[in-house]
Amino acid sequence: MKRMVMALAAIAVGVGALLGSAQAQAPGKKYTIALIPGLTTDAFYVTMRKGAEAAAKVVGADLVFQGAPEFNPVQQTPVLDAVIARKPDAILIAPTDKTQLVQPLKKAADAGIPVITVDTFIGTGNYRTGAGEADFPLSYIASDNVLGGKMAAQALAKAIGDKGKVYVSNVKPGVSTTDQREEGFKEEMKSHPGVQVLQTQFNDDDANKAASQLQSVYTRNPDLAGVFGANLFSAIGVANGVQQAGQSGKIKVIAFDAPATVVGNIKSGLIDGAIAQHPAEIGYYGVITAFAHLTGQSIPTKIGTGFTEMDKSNIDNPDVMKFVYQR
Amino acid sequence: MSGHTPVQVLTPQTSGRSPSRWLASIAGMRAWLFLLLLLAVFESWARISYGASFVLSAHNAQSIAVFAVAPLLLALGETFVIIAGGIDLSVGFIMGLSAVVAAQGANLAASVVPEFPAMLAGIAAGLLVSLVPGLVNGALISRLKVPPFIGTLGMYGVARGAAFLLAAGTTVPVANGWFAALGNARVAGFPVVVVIAAVFVLLMHYMLSQTRFGQHTYAVGASEQAALRAGIGVGRHTRRLYLLSALCAGLGGVLYTARFTAGAAQAGEPLLLDSIAAVVIGGASLFGGSGTIFGTVAGSLVIAVIQYGLVFIDVEPFWQFVAVGVVIIISVLVDQTQRRLGGDG
Numbered sequence: 032m033k034r035m036v037m038a039l040a041a042i043a044v045g046v047g048a049l050l051g052s053a054q055a056q057a058p059g060k061k062y063t064i065a066l067i068p069g070l071t072t073d074a075f076y077v078t079m080r081k082g083a084e085a086a087a088k089v090v091g092a093d094l095v096f097q098g099a100p101e102f103n104p105v106q107q108t109p110v111l112d113a114v115i116a117r118k119p120d121a122i123l124i125a126p127t128d129k130t131q132l133v134q135p136l137k138k139a140a141d142a143g144i145p146v147i148t149v150d151t152f153i154g155t156g157n158y159r160t161g162a163g164e165a166d167f168p169l170s171y172i173a174s175d176n177v178l179g180g181k182m183a184a185q186a187l188a189k190a191i192g193d194k195g196k197v198y199v200s201n202v203k204p205g206v207s208t209t210d211q212r213e214e215g216f217k218e219e220m221k222s223h224p225g226v227q228v229l230q231t232q233f234n235d236d237d238a239n240k241a242a243s244q245l246q247s248v249y250t251r252n253p254d255l256a257g258v259f260g261a262n263l264f265s266a267i268g269v270a271n272g273v274q275q276a277g278q279s280g281k282i283k284v285i286a287f288d289a290p291a292t293v294v295g296n297i298k299s300g301l302i303d304g305a306i307a308q309h310p311a312e313i314g315y316y317g318v319i320t321a322f323a324h325l326t327g328q329s330i331p332t333k334i335g336t337g338f339t340e341m342d343k344s345n346i347d348n349p350d351v352m353k354f355v356y357q358r
Numbered sequence: 359m360s361g362h363t364p365v366q367v368l369t370p371q372t373s374g375r376s377p378s379r380w381l382a383s384i385a386g387m388r389a390w391l392f393l394l395l396l397l398a399v400f401e402s403w404a405r406i407s408y409g410a411s412f413v414l415s416a417h418n419a420q421s422i423a424v425f426a427v428a429p430l431l432l433a434l435g436e437t438f439v440i441i442a443g444g445i446d447l448s449v450g451f452i453m454g455l456s457a458v459v460a461a462q463g464a465n466l467a468a469s470v471v472p473e474f475p476a477m478l479a480g481i482a483a484g485l486l487v488s489l490v491p492g493l494v495n496g497a498l499i500s501r502l503k504v505p506p507f508i509g510t511l512g513m514y515g516v517a518r519g520a521a522f523l524l525a526a527g528t529t530v531p532v533a534n535g536w537f538a539a540l541g542n543a544r545v546a547g548f549p550v551v552v553v554i555a556a557v558f559v560l561l562m563h564y565m566l567s568q569t570r571f572g573q574h575t576y577a578v579g580a581s582e583q584a585a586l587r588a589g590i591g592v593g594r595h596t597r598r599l600y601l602l603s604a605l606c607a608g609l610g611g612v613l614y615t616a617r618f619t620a621g622a623a624q625a626g627e628p629l630l631l632d633s634i635a636a637v638v639i640g641g642a643s644l645f646g647g648s649g650t651i652f653g654t655v656a657g658s659l660v661i662a663v664i665q666y667g668l669v670f671i672d673v674e675p676f677w678q679f680v681a682v683g684v685v686i687i688i689s690v691l692v693d694q695t696q697r698r699l700g701g702d703g
Contacts, residue, residue, distance in 0.1 A: 074528035
């Protein structure tokens with residue numbers, strides 16, 4: 032598997048190199064910027080790529096998009112190595128682990144390739160402090176997932192009238208972004224004394240399991256008031272569990288992220304609201320930041336991108352619709 | 359394991375129950391006993407700790423049944439393949455491929471026909487597309503002699519890539535009232551998906567236990583050489599088995615799309631190992647030659663009951679991972695020990 036990924040990445044990079052050398056003959060310096068997502072099979076990163084491509088077009092750079100099909104360092108590292116071998120002018124990467132990607136990324140920095148992390152981070156996420164092994168990336172561009180979790184908590188608290196039992200339906204432990212959403216959610220709920228947060232349920236990104244867990248928690252807690260689905264499959268699974276239990280409208284569901292499926296569920300009333308990140312914005316500012324650095328501008332070490340709260344009342348508004356994750 | 363198998367199982371004209379089939383049905387029964395034991399544990403826990411019943415709750419029963427449907431559908435086809443001594447690792451992503459194609463088929467058809475025929479078109483598209491990887495699996499294994507583990511692992515990747523390419527890396531929502539009803543409505547109190555799965559179970563049980571196709575499946579698994587000598591078209595039979603397995607996964611994908619009103623390429627990814635575990639807990643041997651449909655049903659329910667029950671009794675989430683693993687190991691160990699003590703036919 033690993034070898035196959037590596038071979039594919041090598042082929043992709045090889046093809047890219049051919050294209051790149053053809054373009055190098057064009058007048059003026061044309062930069063090549065690589066974007067390595069956490070995984071390729073996710074609407075979030077697909078949307079991020081669109082934003083990055085838009086920015087690349089604006090500044091006249093080439094964008095290389097290569098990644099692994101799963102969110103895991105064992106599969107991401109060979110892709111990164113293949114990309115480094117091609118010597119792009121800058122690398123934008125969503126590292127799949129805070130520590131395991133430090134050494135692999137150091138190889139890029141040592142080769143003189145500027146590294147910017149997007150969506151996720153290495154070390155503490157505080158770069159260029161002169162402290163620690165992992166402060167060499169130039170900038171970290173992402174939505175603040177702790178803040179996103181807090182916003183989800185506020186939306187859910189509002190939906191349930193600030194009292195009752197709630198829980199977090201989460202993917203699996205150890206993923207930095209979803210862990211932070213849960214952390215922010217629980218932290219915010221501390222200032223809502225009427226709300227009791229039950230144990231988190233992990234569903235392995237399986238909607239079927241998330242639905243079953245909702246039903247089980249509901250049997251034990253018939254007064255269950257709401258659930259926070261920390262990602263797409265958690266949210267649609269929980270929404271289905273609520274529907275199966277005949278509690279639609281009674282048990283409130285707040286989702287995180289906004290692919291078209293979630294939007295459909297908000298319209299049909301299965302999901303009460305969603306906190307949408309702005310992945311296109313992350314990709315756009317990633318490329319612009321890299322370009323700014325390459326052309327000698329100073330860049331900030333951290334850029335926080337925004338969130339949009341979606342619910343039935345604003346879902347048809349074009350200003351909100353534009354944040355639905357696009358293919 | 360196959361060396362011990364008595365020869366009468368290999369001859370299709372034998373109408374009586376052969377020892378190894380008899381043994382398999384006992385093993386299947388053990389899975390049901392294990393299920394009862396689990397239910398008893400959860401029941402007493404519920405009564406002692408909360409003064410409520412776990413088993414006598416229509417809500418719990420329905421939830422567990424619906425939960426078990428998707429892994430069970432994968433496991434039904436897998437039962438045939440495993441009895442014949444093979445394995446199909448591609449079912450998870452065949453399910454995802456079918457889910458995506460069913461969603462896209464229904465959406466595409468909805469632009470020209472009303473919702474109901476659009477749903478039928480989606481179902482047909484989802485089932486038909488599952489036959490393609492099934493055909494290729496069968497051809498690879500029977501004609502090109504690729505080991506099933508490797509052949510279907512390759513197809514796992516191909517189906518996965520195809521599904522994600524079709525879905526452009528995201529999920530495909532379907533806004534079709536009929537389709538949503540198929541996945542979520544109830545008939546006389548029974549969820550439609552459970553009714554469909556139940557009918558399918560009876561059909562598969564009949565196929566495995568009462569038809570020549572079923573007998574040949576046991577024969578091929580017990581000894582391929584002997585089956586060949588007995589005049590069974592092993593190659594053709596193998597191709598049919600992988601087609602059947604893919605079709606079961608396709609049905610799983612179609613029902614997933616109906617239930618969650620969206621087709622997702624990764625729909626079946628987490629279910630593959632659960633479905634294989636269900637077949638083994640149900641008494642089938644990974645070496646081939648034994649297994650029953652009702653055993654697999656029990657195996658699927660065992661897994662669904664543990665996962666549901668642990669949430670119900672409020673076990674710490676990290677311990678749930680451990681507990682599910684331990685219960686699977688215990689149930690198979692019990693089976694193996696009894697097999698050894700009872701002799702192998």
